[in-house]
Amino acid sequence: MPSLSGLAGLAAQxxxxxxxxxxxxxxxxxxAAYAGAIAEGTAAINQxxxxxxxxxxxxxxxxxxDVQPLNTAHGLEAPRTTVFIDEAWCIGCTLCIKACPTDAIVGSNKWMHTVMEQYCTGCELxxxxxxxxxxxxxxxxxxxxGWAAWSVADAAQARSRYExxxxxxxxxxxxxxxxxxxxDADAGCEEMGPEADEAYVPKNPLATAPALQDAGAAARRAAIAAALERARQRRAFARKR
Structure with a gap:
């Protein structure tokens, strides 16, 4: 049986x-939890x-x-997906924001949400x-x-955002x-939801907030604006069909 440090190292790999x-x-x-289970021998490598x-x-x-076929009880190998939100139907409930593991969805309560596709992993949660x-x-x-549809850089970005x-x-x-x-510690402070990290935008998704006043703020706002514009273009295209 490997030592605890050995198991941790294997799980990290x-x-x-x-x-x-x-x-x-x-x-x-x-x-990470799946990796730990594989290292401990309680999960197979084909899940x-x-x-x-x-x-x-x-x-x-x-x-x-040994290499094994994918266990189809967990799903099938398929093309990578991304999601987008139809702004005509979005009610701003924030449930999708709470479910997203990489904070790829931006918006706030009762305002339209949108997906920053470059951060979407296709988890579909x-x-x-x-x-x-x-x-x-x-x-x-x-x-x-599979990995033909993904990359090491994509995985590194997703892991960083998840952590x-x-x-x-x-x-x-x-x-x-x-x-x-x-x-009384936070009296007068507005509670910020799950979008409070770099993806958080208060009320108007394109508004400037003090927390975004840094070198990366303009790039983040541009990404949000681009995601919103793609959503509008998709809606316009759908209407023409």
Whole structure:
């Protein structure tokens, strides 16, 4: 039995070989949890549909296990997808924002939301939580599947955004605890939802907030504006059909 440090090291290697879509199709809450289970020998290496056959081969090389076909109980290898929100139907409920593991959806309560496609991993976790079915799925990779439809850089970006989101949620939970312990501590402060990280925009999605006054603010606002414009173009195209 490997030592705890050995298991941690193996889990880190396995996690680095996963696509970091954080889709939970493997049966675990995130890629890191699945990697830990593989390292412990409690999960097979063939439970990640986004990684596909190429991902299984990568995991087999790391673990020394035999290559196996993808376990279809967890899904099928398919082209990578992205989602977009039909602004005509979005009610601003924020449920999709809360479900998104990489903070790829921006908006605020009762205002239209939109997807920054460059950060969308195709996890599709936002789709089932939408109460008005305004989130649509489209292919982002054509016929390419698995790692042919993804890249190491994509995985690194997704992992970074996911970890930052976890840190933010932990900070918000601590803030809520402190607020409960000292009711006057945040008197007069507006509560900021799950979009409070770099993807957060107050009320008007294109408004300038003090928290965005840094070197990356203009780029983030441009990304949001571009995502909004793509959503409008899609809606206009759909109306013409």
């Amino acid at each position: 396995i996690n680095a070989a996963l696509p970091q879509t954080q889709c939970t199709r493997c049966g675990y809450p995130d890629c 990640c549909p986004p990684g596909g056959a190429g991902g299984i081969a990568r995991l087999a090389q790391i673990t020394g296990n 936002c789709v089932p939580v939408c109460p008005v079915d305004c989130i649509q799925i489209e292919s982002a990779s054509g016929a390419l599947t 930052r989101r976890k840190d933010r949620l932990q900070w918000e939970a601590l803030t809520e605890d402190n607020r409960g312990a000292s009711p």
